[in-house]
Amino acid sequence: MPAESASTPVTTPPALSRRFSVAPMMDWTDRHCRFFLRQLSRNALLYTEMVTTGALLHGDTARFLRHDEAEYPLALQLGGSTPADLAACAKLAEAAGYDEVNLNVGCPSDRVQNNMIGACLMAHPALVADCVKAMRDAVSIPVTVKHRIGIDGRDSYAELSDFVGTVRDAGCESFTVHARIAILSGLSPKENREVPPLRYEVAAQIKQDFPDLEIILNGGIKTLEDCKTHLETFDGVMLGREAYHNPYLLAQVDQQLFGCDKPVLSRYEAMLSMRSYIEQHLQEERAAMHHVTRHMLGLAQGFKGARRFRQLLSVDIHKAPNPMELFDQAALLLEGH
Structure with a gap:
Protein backbone atom coordinates (compact mmCIF):
# COMPACT_ATOMS: atom_id res chain seq x y z
CA MET A 1 0.00 0.00 0.00
CA PRO A 2 1.59 3.29 -1.02
CA ALA A 3 1.74 6.22 1.32
CA GLU A 4 -0.93 8.88 1.04
CA SER A 5 -0.29 12.10 -0.76
CA ALA A 6 0.98 14.63 1.73
CA SER A 7 -1.32 17.44 2.78
CA THR A 8 1.51 19.94 2.64
CA PRO A 9 4.44 20.20 0.23
CA VAL A 10 7.01 17.54 1.05
CA THR A 11 10.73 17.89 0.60
CA THR A 12 13.01 14.90 0.38
CA PRO A 13 13.10 13.45 3.90
CA PRO A 14 16.43 13.21 5.68
CA ALA A 15 18.15 9.85 5.87
CA LEU A 16 16.98 7.64 8.70
CA SER A 17 18.85 8.41 11.89
CA ARG A 18 18.16 7.04 15.36
CA ARG A 19 20.02 9.85 17.09
CA PHE A 20 16.63 11.13 18.31
CA SER A 21 13.33 9.26 18.09
CA VAL A 22 9.84 9.37 19.54
CA ALA A 23 8.76 6.09 21.11
CA PRO A 24 5.89 3.95 19.87
CA MET A 25 2.99 4.58 22.27
CA MET A 26 -0.34 2.78 22.15
CA ASP A 27 -3.33 5.07 21.51
CA TRP A 28 -0.99 8.02 21.08
CA THR A 29 1.43 7.82 18.16
CA ASP A 30 -1.19 7.38 15.46
CA ARG A 31 -0.86 8.94 12.01
CA HIS A 32 -2.28 12.29 13.13
CA CYS A 33 0.13 12.55 16.04
CA ARG A 34 3.05 11.66 13.81
CA PHE A 35 2.09 14.24 11.17
CA PHE A 36 1.95 16.91 13.88
CA LEU A 37 5.30 15.94 15.39
CA ARG A 38 6.85 16.02 11.94
CA GLN A 39 5.97 19.72 11.66
CA LEU A 40 8.26 20.34 14.62
CA SER A 41 11.25 18.20 13.58
CA ARG A 42 12.33 16.93 10.18
CA ASN A 43 15.02 14.62 11.55
CA ALA A 44 13.35 12.84 14.47
CA LEU A 45 12.59 9.20 13.73
CA LEU A 46 8.91 8.52 14.38
CA TYR A 47 7.37 5.17 15.31
CA THR A 48 3.86 3.86 14.89
CA GLU A 49 1.87 2.40 17.71
CA MET A 50 2.58 -1.29 18.14
CA VAL A 51 0.60 -3.32 15.59
CA THR A 52 0.19 -7.04 16.25
CA THR A 53 0.81 -9.51 13.47
CA GLY A 54 -2.71 -10.84 13.87
CA ALA A 55 -4.24 -7.41 13.37
CA LEU A 56 -2.10 -6.69 10.34
CA LEU A 57 -2.59 -10.07 8.64
CA HIS A 58 -6.23 -10.66 9.50
CA GLY A 59 -7.63 -7.20 10.22
CA ASP A 60 -7.91 -3.90 8.35
CA THR A 61 -4.40 -3.98 6.88
CA ALA A 62 -4.76 -0.72 4.97
CA ARG A 63 -5.86 1.17 8.09
CA PHE A 64 -2.98 -0.16 10.20
CA LEU A 65 -0.40 0.74 7.56
CA ARG A 66 -1.89 4.11 6.60
CA HIS A 67 0.44 7.07 6.83
CA ASP A 68 1.34 10.28 5.05
CA GLU A 69 4.63 10.51 3.19
CA ALA A 70 5.33 13.67 5.19
CA GLU A 71 5.90 11.42 8.22
CA TYR A 72 9.18 9.96 6.92
CA PRO A 73 11.57 8.85 8.34
CA LEU A 74 9.08 6.40 9.84
CA ALA A 75 9.25 2.97 11.49
CA LEU A 76 6.53 0.38 12.01
CA GLN A 77 6.58 -1.42 15.35
CA LEU A 78 5.30 -5.00 15.31
CA GLY A 79 4.11 -7.22 18.13
CA GLY A 80 4.33 -10.95 17.62
CA SER A 81 6.42 -14.07 18.11
CA THR A 82 5.73 -16.27 15.09
CA PRO A 83 8.64 -15.84 12.66
CA ALA A 84 6.62 -16.50 9.49
CA ASP A 85 3.91 -14.01 10.50
CA LEU A 86 6.46 -11.35 11.39
CA ALA A 87 8.22 -11.89 8.06
CA ALA A 88 4.92 -11.45 6.21
CA CYS A 89 4.20 -8.26 8.14
CA ALA A 90 7.68 -6.92 7.50
CA LYS A 91 7.07 -7.40 3.78
CA LEU A 92 3.85 -5.41 4.07
CA ALA A 93 5.70 -2.64 5.91
CA GLU A 94 8.43 -2.46 3.28
CA ALA A 95 5.88 -2.40 0.44
CA ALA A 96 4.02 0.42 2.20
CA GLY A 97 7.17 2.53 2.33
CA TYR A 98 8.22 2.26 5.97
CA ASP A 99 11.90 2.89 6.64
CA GLU A 100 12.31 0.34 9.45
CA VAL A 101 10.55 -2.53 11.20
CA ASN A 102 10.90 -2.75 14.98
CA LEU A 103 10.03 -5.76 17.14
CA ASN A 104 8.40 -5.03 20.49
CA VAL A 105 10.13 -6.95 23.29
CA GLY A 106 9.22 -4.45 26.00
CA CYS A 107 5.44 -4.19 26.46
CA PRO A 108 4.49 -5.63 29.89
CA SER A 109 0.68 -5.82 29.65
CA ASP A 110 -1.15 -9.03 30.53
CA ARG A 111 -3.02 -8.97 27.24
CA VAL A 112 0.09 -9.12 25.09
CA GLN A 113 1.84 -11.57 27.42
CA ASN A 114 -0.97 -14.05 26.85
CA ASN A 115 -0.19 -13.90 23.14
CA MET A 116 3.59 -14.18 23.59
CA ILE A 117 4.14 -10.56 22.66
CA GLY A 118 6.29 -7.93 24.30
CA ALA A 119 8.56 -8.11 27.34
CA CYS A 120 7.84 -11.78 28.07
CA LEU A 121 9.94 -12.58 24.98
CA MET A 122 13.05 -11.57 26.91
CA ALA A 123 12.84 -15.05 28.45
CA HIS A 124 13.13 -16.54 24.96
CA PRO A 125 16.16 -15.00 23.24
CA ALA A 126 16.45 -17.83 20.70
CA LEU A 127 12.85 -17.24 19.60
CA VAL A 128 13.46 -13.50 19.26
CA ALA A 129 16.55 -14.33 17.19
CA ASP A 130 14.45 -16.55 14.92
CA CYS A 131 11.92 -13.75 14.52
CA VAL A 132 14.61 -11.23 13.64
CA LYS A 133 16.24 -13.59 11.15
CA ALA A 134 12.91 -14.32 9.44
CA MET A 135 12.21 -10.61 9.03
CA ARG A 136 15.72 -9.80 7.86
CA ASP A 137 15.53 -12.58 5.27
CA ALA A 138 12.22 -11.15 4.02
CA VAL A 139 13.06 -7.44 3.64
CA SER A 140 15.89 -5.09 2.86
CA ILE A 141 14.89 -2.35 5.33
CA PRO A 142 16.44 -2.43 8.84
CA VAL A 143 14.97 -4.75 11.46
CA THR A 144 15.48 -3.49 15.03
CA VAL A 145 14.45 -4.55 18.54
CA LYS A 146 13.12 -2.53 21.47
CA HIS A 147 13.45 -4.27 24.83
CA ARG A 148 13.81 -3.89 28.58
CA ILE A 149 16.95 -4.59 30.62
CA GLY A 150 15.20 -7.63 32.07
CA ILE A 151 12.00 -9.10 33.46
CA ASP A 152 11.14 -10.47 36.88
CA GLY A 153 12.91 -13.78 37.28
CA ARG A 154 15.34 -12.95 34.50
CA ASP A 155 16.95 -9.66 35.47
CA SER A 156 20.66 -10.40 35.78
CA TYR A 157 23.17 -8.66 33.55
CA ALA A 158 24.39 -12.03 32.29
CA GLU A 159 20.88 -12.83 31.03
CA LEU A 160 20.55 -9.43 29.38
CA SER A 161 23.93 -9.83 27.70
CA ASP A 162 22.91 -13.29 26.50
CA PHE A 163 19.71 -11.86 25.05
CA VAL A 164 21.50 -9.09 23.16
CA GLY A 165 24.25 -11.40 21.95
CA THR A 166 21.81 -14.03 20.70
CA VAL A 167 19.69 -11.50 18.81
CA ARG A 168 22.80 -9.82 17.43
CA ASP A 169 23.94 -13.16 16.02
CA ALA A 170 20.66 -13.28 14.07
CA GLY A 171 21.67 -10.05 12.35
CA CYS A 172 20.10 -7.30 14.47
CA GLU A 173 22.41 -4.30 14.61
CA SER A 174 20.29 -1.74 16.48
CA PHE A 175 18.74 -2.17 19.94
CA THR A 176 16.60 0.35 21.78
CA VAL A 177 16.99 -0.30 25.50
CA HIS A 178 14.33 0.83 27.96
CA ALA A 179 16.55 1.02 31.02
CA ARG A 180 14.08 -0.58 33.44
CA ILE A 181 13.14 -4.17 34.03
CA ALA A 182 9.52 -5.12 33.39
CA ILE A 183 7.67 -6.77 36.26
CA LEU A 184 5.21 -9.05 34.53
CA SER A 185 3.39 -10.22 37.64
CA GLY A 186 1.73 -7.64 39.86
CA LEU A 187 2.33 -4.32 38.09
CA SER A 188 0.18 -2.57 35.51
CA PRO A 189 1.73 -1.20 32.30
CA LYS A 190 1.59 2.30 33.82
CA GLU A 191 3.33 1.12 36.99
CA ASN A 192 5.93 -0.63 34.85
CA ARG A 193 6.84 2.77 33.40
CA GLU A 194 7.37 4.25 36.84
CA VAL A 195 8.01 1.71 39.62
CA PRO A 196 11.06 -0.29 38.45
CA PRO A 197 14.05 2.03 38.88
CA LEU A 198 15.88 3.43 35.89
CA ARG A 199 19.32 1.84 35.53
CA TYR A 200 21.12 3.73 32.80
CA GLU A 201 24.39 2.14 33.90
CA VAL A 202 23.12 -1.28 32.77
CA ALA A 203 22.33 0.04 29.30
CA ALA A 204 25.74 1.75 29.24
CA GLN A 205 27.41 -1.58 30.06
CA ILE A 206 25.66 -3.14 27.07
CA LYS A 207 27.07 -0.38 24.86
CA GLN A 208 30.53 -0.97 26.31
CA ASP A 209 30.35 -4.73 25.87
CA PHE A 210 28.84 -4.54 22.37
CA PRO A 211 30.62 -1.51 20.88
CA ASP A 212 29.75 -2.43 17.29
CA LEU A 213 26.02 -2.38 17.97
CA GLU A 214 23.86 0.72 17.79
CA ILE A 215 22.39 1.19 21.28
CA ILE A 216 19.53 3.67 21.73
CA LEU A 217 18.58 4.70 25.27
CA ASN A 218 14.93 4.96 26.32
CA GLY A 219 13.30 5.69 29.67
CA GLY A 220 12.90 8.80 31.81
CA ILE A 221 14.53 11.28 29.42
CA LYS A 222 12.83 14.67 29.69
CA THR A 223 14.97 17.46 28.22
CA LEU A 224 17.30 18.11 25.32
CA GLU A 225 20.07 18.64 27.87
CA ASP A 226 19.39 15.11 29.10
CA CYS A 227 19.60 13.96 25.48
CA LYS A 228 22.96 15.63 24.95
CA THR A 229 24.35 14.05 28.10
CA HIS A 230 23.18 10.56 27.13
CA LEU A 231 24.47 10.96 23.58
CA GLU A 232 27.97 11.06 25.04
CA THR A 233 27.46 7.37 25.90
CA PHE A 234 24.77 6.10 23.55
CA ASP A 235 24.19 6.23 19.80
CA GLY A 236 20.74 7.69 20.16
CA VAL A 237 17.95 8.66 22.55
CA MET A 238 14.26 7.84 22.43
CA LEU A 239 11.67 9.97 24.22
CA GLY A 240 8.16 8.76 24.99
CA ARG A 241 5.65 10.53 27.17
CA GLU A 242 7.66 13.72 27.53
CA ALA A 243 7.67 14.14 23.75
CA TYR A 244 3.91 13.62 23.70
CA HIS A 245 2.93 15.84 26.65
CA ASN A 246 5.45 18.55 25.77
CA PRO A 247 5.72 18.26 21.98
CA TYR A 248 7.26 21.70 21.50
CA LEU A 249 10.46 20.16 22.83
CA LEU A 250 10.84 18.72 19.31
CA ALA A 251 11.01 22.19 17.76
CA GLN A 252 14.68 22.50 18.77
CA VAL A 253 15.75 18.93 18.07
CA ASP A 254 16.97 19.62 14.54
CA GLN A 255 19.10 22.56 15.65
CA GLN A 256 20.44 21.21 18.94
CA LEU A 257 20.91 17.53 18.12
CA PHE A 258 21.36 17.46 14.33
CA GLY A 259 23.21 20.74 13.76
CA CYS A 260 20.62 22.20 11.37
CA ASP A 261 20.62 25.94 10.90
CA LYS A 262 16.98 26.47 9.96
CA PRO A 263 14.92 28.76 12.23
CA VAL A 264 12.99 27.21 15.09
CA LEU A 265 9.26 26.98 14.38
CA SER A 266 7.20 28.99 16.86
Whole structure:
Protein backbone atom coordinates (compact mmCIF):
# COMPACT_ATOMS: atom_id res chain seq x y z
CA MET A 1 0.00 0.00 0.00
CA PRO A 2 1.59 3.29 -1.02
CA ALA A 3 1.74 6.22 1.32
CA GLU A 4 -0.93 8.88 1.04
CA SER A 5 -0.29 12.10 -0.76
CA ALA A 6 0.98 14.63 1.73
CA SER A 7 -1.32 17.44 2.78
CA THR A 8 1.51 19.94 2.64
CA PRO A 9 4.44 20.20 0.23
CA VAL A 10 7.01 17.54 1.05
CA THR A 11 10.73 17.89 0.60
CA THR A 12 13.01 14.90 0.38
CA PRO A 13 13.10 13.45 3.90
CA PRO A 14 16.43 13.21 5.68
CA ALA A 15 18.15 9.85 5.87
CA LEU A 16 16.98 7.64 8.70
CA SER A 17 18.85 8.41 11.89
CA ARG A 18 18.16 7.04 15.36
CA ARG A 19 20.02 9.85 17.09
CA PHE A 20 16.63 11.13 18.31
CA SER A 21 13.33 9.26 18.09
CA VAL A 22 9.84 9.37 19.54
CA ALA A 23 8.76 6.09 21.11
CA PRO A 24 5.89 3.95 19.87
CA MET A 25 2.99 4.58 22.27
CA MET A 26 -0.34 2.78 22.15
CA ASP A 27 -3.33 5.07 21.51
CA TRP A 28 -0.99 8.02 21.08
CA THR A 29 1.43 7.82 18.16
CA ASP A 30 -1.19 7.38 15.46
CA ARG A 31 -0.86 8.94 12.01
CA HIS A 32 -2.28 12.29 13.13
CA CYS A 33 0.13 12.55 16.04
CA ARG A 34 3.05 11.66 13.81
CA PHE A 35 2.09 14.24 11.17
CA PHE A 36 1.95 16.91 13.88
CA LEU A 37 5.30 15.94 15.39
CA ARG A 38 6.85 16.02 11.94
CA GLN A 39 5.97 19.72 11.66
CA LEU A 40 8.26 20.34 14.62
CA SER A 41 11.25 18.20 13.58
CA ARG A 42 12.33 16.93 10.18
CA ASN A 43 15.02 14.62 11.55
CA ALA A 44 13.35 12.84 14.47
CA LEU A 45 12.59 9.20 13.73
CA LEU A 46 8.91 8.52 14.38
CA TYR A 47 7.37 5.17 15.31
CA THR A 48 3.86 3.86 14.89
CA GLU A 49 1.87 2.40 17.71
CA MET A 50 2.58 -1.29 18.14
CA VAL A 51 0.60 -3.32 15.59
CA THR A 52 0.19 -7.04 16.25
CA THR A 53 0.81 -9.51 13.47
CA GLY A 54 -2.71 -10.84 13.87
CA ALA A 55 -4.24 -7.41 13.37
CA LEU A 56 -2.10 -6.69 10.34
CA LEU A 57 -2.59 -10.07 8.64
CA HIS A 58 -6.23 -10.66 9.50
CA GLY A 59 -7.63 -7.20 10.22
CA ASP A 60 -7.91 -3.90 8.35
CA THR A 61 -4.40 -3.98 6.88
CA ALA A 62 -4.76 -0.72 4.97
CA ARG A 63 -5.86 1.17 8.09
CA PHE A 64 -2.98 -0.16 10.20
CA LEU A 65 -0.40 0.74 7.56
CA ARG A 66 -1.89 4.11 6.60
CA HIS A 67 0.44 7.07 6.83
CA ASP A 68 1.34 10.28 5.05
CA GLU A 69 4.63 10.51 3.19
CA ALA A 70 5.33 13.67 5.19
CA GLU A 71 5.90 11.42 8.22
CA TYR A 72 9.18 9.96 6.92
CA PRO A 73 11.57 8.85 8.34
CA LEU A 74 9.08 6.40 9.84
CA ALA A 75 9.25 2.97 11.49
CA LEU A 76 6.53 0.38 12.01
CA GLN A 77 6.58 -1.42 15.35
CA LEU A 78 5.30 -5.00 15.31
CA GLY A 79 4.11 -7.22 18.13
CA GLY A 80 4.33 -10.95 17.62
CA SER A 81 6.42 -14.07 18.11
CA THR A 82 5.73 -16.27 15.09
CA PRO A 83 8.64 -15.84 12.66
CA ALA A 84 6.62 -16.50 9.49
CA ASP A 85 3.91 -14.01 10.50
CA LEU A 86 6.46 -11.35 11.39
CA ALA A 87 8.22 -11.89 8.06
CA ALA A 88 4.92 -11.45 6.21
CA CYS A 89 4.20 -8.26 8.14
CA ALA A 90 7.68 -6.92 7.50
CA LYS A 91 7.07 -7.40 3.78
CA LEU A 92 3.85 -5.41 4.07
CA ALA A 93 5.70 -2.64 5.91
CA GLU A 94 8.43 -2.46 3.28
CA ALA A 95 5.88 -2.40 0.44
CA ALA A 96 4.02 0.42 2.20
CA GLY A 97 7.17 2.53 2.33
CA TYR A 98 8.22 2.26 5.97
CA ASP A 99 11.90 2.89 6.64
CA GLU A 100 12.31 0.34 9.45
CA VAL A 101 10.55 -2.53 11.20
CA ASN A 102 10.90 -2.75 14.98
CA LEU A 103 10.03 -5.76 17.14
CA ASN A 104 8.40 -5.03 20.49
CA VAL A 105 10.13 -6.95 23.29
CA GLY A 106 9.22 -4.45 26.00
CA CYS A 107 5.44 -4.19 26.46
CA PRO A 108 4.49 -5.63 29.89
CA SER A 109 0.68 -5.82 29.65
CA ASP A 110 -1.15 -9.03 30.53
CA ARG A 111 -3.02 -8.97 27.24
CA VAL A 112 0.09 -9.12 25.09
CA GLN A 113 1.84 -11.57 27.42
CA ASN A 114 -0.97 -14.05 26.85
CA ASN A 115 -0.19 -13.90 23.14
CA MET A 116 3.59 -14.18 23.59
CA ILE A 117 4.14 -10.56 22.66
CA GLY A 118 6.29 -7.93 24.30
CA ALA A 119 8.56 -8.11 27.34
CA CYS A 120 7.84 -11.78 28.07
CA LEU A 121 9.94 -12.58 24.98
CA MET A 122 13.05 -11.57 26.91
CA ALA A 123 12.84 -15.05 28.45
CA HIS A 124 13.13 -16.54 24.96
CA PRO A 125 16.16 -15.00 23.24
CA ALA A 126 16.45 -17.83 20.70
CA LEU A 127 12.85 -17.24 19.60
CA VAL A 128 13.46 -13.50 19.26
CA ALA A 129 16.55 -14.33 17.19
CA ASP A 130 14.45 -16.55 14.92
CA CYS A 131 11.92 -13.75 14.52
CA VAL A 132 14.61 -11.23 13.64
CA LYS A 133 16.24 -13.59 11.15
CA ALA A 134 12.91 -14.32 9.44
CA MET A 135 12.21 -10.61 9.03
CA ARG A 136 15.72 -9.80 7.86
CA ASP A 137 15.53 -12.58 5.27
CA ALA A 138 12.22 -11.15 4.02
CA VAL A 139 13.06 -7.44 3.64
CA SER A 140 15.89 -5.09 2.86
CA ILE A 141 14.89 -2.35 5.33
CA PRO A 142 16.44 -2.43 8.84
CA VAL A 143 14.97 -4.75 11.46
CA THR A 144 15.48 -3.49 15.03
CA VAL A 145 14.45 -4.55 18.54
CA LYS A 146 13.12 -2.53 21.47
CA HIS A 147 13.45 -4.27 24.83
CA ARG A 148 13.81 -3.89 28.58
CA ILE A 149 16.95 -4.59 30.62
CA GLY A 150 15.20 -7.63 32.07
CA ILE A 151 12.00 -9.10 33.46
CA ASP A 152 11.14 -10.47 36.88
CA GLY A 153 12.91 -13.78 37.28
CA ARG A 154 15.34 -12.95 34.50
CA ASP A 155 16.95 -9.66 35.47
CA SER A 156 20.66 -10.40 35.78
CA TYR A 157 23.17 -8.66 33.55
CA ALA A 158 24.39 -12.03 32.29
CA GLU A 159 20.88 -12.83 31.03
CA LEU A 160 20.55 -9.43 29.38
CA SER A 161 23.93 -9.83 27.70
CA ASP A 162 22.91 -13.29 26.50
CA PHE A 163 19.71 -11.86 25.05
CA VAL A 164 21.50 -9.09 23.16
CA GLY A 165 24.25 -11.40 21.95
CA THR A 166 21.81 -14.03 20.70
CA VAL A 167 19.69 -11.50 18.81
CA ARG A 168 22.80 -9.82 17.43
CA ASP A 169 23.94 -13.16 16.02
CA ALA A 170 20.66 -13.28 14.07
CA GLY A 171 21.67 -10.05 12.35
CA CYS A 172 20.10 -7.30 14.47
CA GLU A 173 22.41 -4.30 14.61
CA SER A 174 20.29 -1.74 16.48
CA PHE A 175 18.74 -2.17 19.94
CA THR A 176 16.60 0.35 21.78
CA VAL A 177 16.99 -0.30 25.50
CA HIS A 178 14.33 0.83 27.96
CA ALA A 179 16.55 1.02 31.02
CA ARG A 180 14.08 -0.58 33.44
CA ILE A 181 13.14 -4.17 34.03
CA ALA A 182 9.52 -5.12 33.39
CA ILE A 183 7.67 -6.77 36.26
CA LEU A 184 5.21 -9.05 34.53
CA SER A 185 3.39 -10.22 37.64
CA GLY A 186 1.73 -7.64 39.86
CA LEU A 187 2.33 -4.32 38.09
CA SER A 188 0.18 -2.57 35.51
CA PRO A 189 1.73 -1.20 32.30
CA LYS A 190 1.59 2.30 33.82
CA GLU A 191 3.33 1.12 36.99
CA ASN A 192 5.93 -0.63 34.85
CA ARG A 193 6.84 2.77 33.40
CA GLU A 194 7.37 4.25 36.84
CA VAL A 195 8.01 1.71 39.62
CA PRO A 196 11.06 -0.29 38.45
CA PRO A 197 14.05 2.03 38.88
CA LEU A 198 15.88 3.43 35.89
CA ARG A 199 19.32 1.84 35.53
CA TYR A 200 21.12 3.73 32.80
CA GLU A 201 24.39 2.14 33.90
CA VAL A 202 23.12 -1.28 32.77
CA ALA A 203 22.33 0.04 29.30
CA ALA A 204 25.74 1.75 29.24
CA GLN A 205 27.41 -1.58 30.06
CA ILE A 206 25.66 -3.14 27.07
CA LYS A 207 27.07 -0.38 24.86
CA GLN A 208 30.53 -0.97 26.31
CA ASP A 209 30.35 -4.73 25.87
CA PHE A 210 28.84 -4.54 22.37
CA PRO A 211 30.62 -1.51 20.88
CA ASP A 212 29.75 -2.43 17.29
CA LEU A 213 26.02 -2.38 17.97
CA GLU A 214 23.86 0.72 17.79
CA ILE A 215 22.39 1.19 21.28
CA ILE A 216 19.53 3.67 21.73
CA LEU A 217 18.58 4.70 25.27
CA ASN A 218 14.93 4.96 26.32
CA GLY A 219 13.30 5.69 29.67
CA GLY A 220 12.90 8.80 31.81
CA ILE A 221 14.53 11.28 29.42
CA LYS A 222 12.83 14.67 29.69
CA THR A 223 14.97 17.46 28.22
CA LEU A 224 17.30 18.11 25.32
CA GLU A 225 20.07 18.64 27.87
CA ASP A 226 19.39 15.11 29.10
CA CYS A 227 19.60 13.96 25.48
CA LYS A 228 22.96 15.63 24.95
CA THR A 229 24.35 14.05 28.10
CA HIS A 230 23.18 10.56 27.13
CA LEU A 231 24.47 10.96 23.58
CA GLU A 232 27.97 11.06 25.04
CA THR A 233 27.46 7.37 25.90
CA PHE A 234 24.77 6.10 23.55
CA ASP A 235 24.19 6.23 19.80
CA GLY A 236 20.74 7.69 20.16
CA VAL A 237 17.95 8.66 22.55
CA MET A 238 14.26 7.84 22.43
CA LEU A 239 11.67 9.97 24.22
CA GLY A 240 8.16 8.76 24.99
CA ARG A 241 5.65 10.53 27.17
CA GLU A 242 7.66 13.72 27.53
CA ALA A 243 7.67 14.14 23.75
CA TYR A 244 3.91 13.62 23.70
CA HIS A 245 2.93 15.84 26.65
CA ASN A 246 5.45 18.55 25.77
CA PRO A 247 5.72 18.26 21.98
CA TYR A 248 7.26 21.70 21.50
CA LEU A 249 10.46 20.16 22.83
CA LEU A 250 10.84 18.72 19.31
CA ALA A 251 11.01 22.19 17.76
CA GLN A 252 14.68 22.50 18.77
CA VAL A 253 15.75 18.93 18.07
CA ASP A 254 16.97 19.62 14.54
CA GLN A 255 19.10 22.56 15.65
CA GLN A 256 20.44 21.21 18.94
CA LEU A 257 20.91 17.53 18.12
CA PHE A 258 21.36 17.46 14.33
CA GLY A 259 23.21 20.74 13.76
CA CYS A 260 20.62 22.20 11.37
CA ASP A 261 20.62 25.94 10.90
CA LYS A 262 16.98 26.47 9.96
CA PRO A 263 14.92 28.76 12.23
CA VAL A 264 12.99 27.21 15.09
CA LEU A 265 9.26 26.98 14.38
CA SER A 266 7.20 28.99 16.86
CA ARG A 267 4.24 27.42 18.65
CA TYR A 268 1.93 29.63 16.60
CA GLU A 269 3.57 28.55 13.33
CA ALA A 270 3.32 24.92 14.40
CA MET A 271 -0.37 25.41 15.01
CA LEU A 272 -0.97 27.02 11.62
CA SER A 273 1.01 24.29 9.87
CA MET A 274 -1.74 21.83 10.85
CA ARG A 275 -4.68 23.84 9.53
CA SER A 276 -4.83 22.46 5.98
CA TYR A 277 -4.20 18.93 7.24
CA ILE A 278 -7.18 19.20 9.59
CA GLU A 279 -9.39 20.66 6.87
CA GLN A 280 -8.52 17.71 4.66
CA HIS A 281 -9.15 15.25 7.49
CA LEU A 282 -12.61 16.72 8.11
CA GLN A 283 -13.61 15.77 4.57
CA GLU A 284 -13.23 12.09 5.41
CA GLU A 285 -16.14 9.93 6.48
CA ARG A 286 -16.75 9.91 10.26
CA ALA A 287 -13.88 12.34 10.79
CA ALA A 288 -13.73 14.71 13.74
CA MET A 289 -11.28 17.48 14.49
CA HIS A 290 -10.44 16.06 17.92
CA HIS A 291 -8.89 13.03 16.20
CA VAL A 292 -6.04 15.41 15.36
CA THR A 293 -6.18 18.15 17.98
CA ARG A 294 -6.07 15.74 20.95
CA HIS A 295 -2.40 15.27 20.07
CA MET A 296 -1.77 19.03 20.05
CA LEU A 297 -2.95 19.91 23.55
CA GLY A 298 0.60 19.97 24.93
CA LEU A 299 1.65 22.63 22.43
CA ALA A 300 0.59 25.32 24.90
CA GLN A 301 2.32 23.75 27.90
CA GLY A 302 4.28 26.15 30.02
CA PHE A 303 2.76 29.56 29.34
CA LYS A 304 -0.29 31.68 30.25
CA GLY A 305 -3.34 30.69 28.26
CA ALA A 306 -2.57 26.98 28.20
CA ARG A 307 -5.73 26.09 30.11
CA ARG A 308 -7.98 28.03 27.72
CA PHE A 309 -6.13 26.48 24.77
CA ARG A 310 -6.85 22.97 26.05
CA GLN A 311 -10.47 23.88 26.84
CA LEU A 312 -11.08 25.03 23.27
CA LEU A 313 -9.54 21.98 21.64
CA SER A 314 -10.68 19.22 24.00
CA VAL A 315 -14.09 20.34 25.33
CA ASP A 316 -15.64 23.18 23.36
CA ILE A 317 -14.72 21.58 20.06
CA HIS A 318 -17.29 18.80 20.53
CA LYS A 319 -20.22 21.24 20.49
CA ALA A 320 -18.97 23.77 17.95
CA PRO A 321 -20.96 24.08 14.70
CA ASN A 322 -17.78 25.27 12.97
CA PRO A 323 -14.80 23.60 14.69
CA MET A 324 -12.27 25.42 12.51
CA GLU A 325 -13.36 28.68 14.12
CA LEU A 326 -12.37 27.25 17.49
CA PHE A 327 -9.11 26.06 16.01
CA ASP A 328 -8.35 29.61 14.89
CA GLN A 329 -9.28 30.98 18.32
CA ALA A 330 -6.87 28.52 19.92
CA ALA A 331 -4.17 29.46 17.43
CA LEU A 332 -4.50 33.14 18.36
CA LEU A 333 -3.69 32.24 21.97
CA LEU A 334 -0.29 31.04 20.70
CA GLU A 335 0.43 34.13 18.60
CA GLY A 336 3.78 35.57 19.60
CA HIS A 337 4.93 32.30 21.19
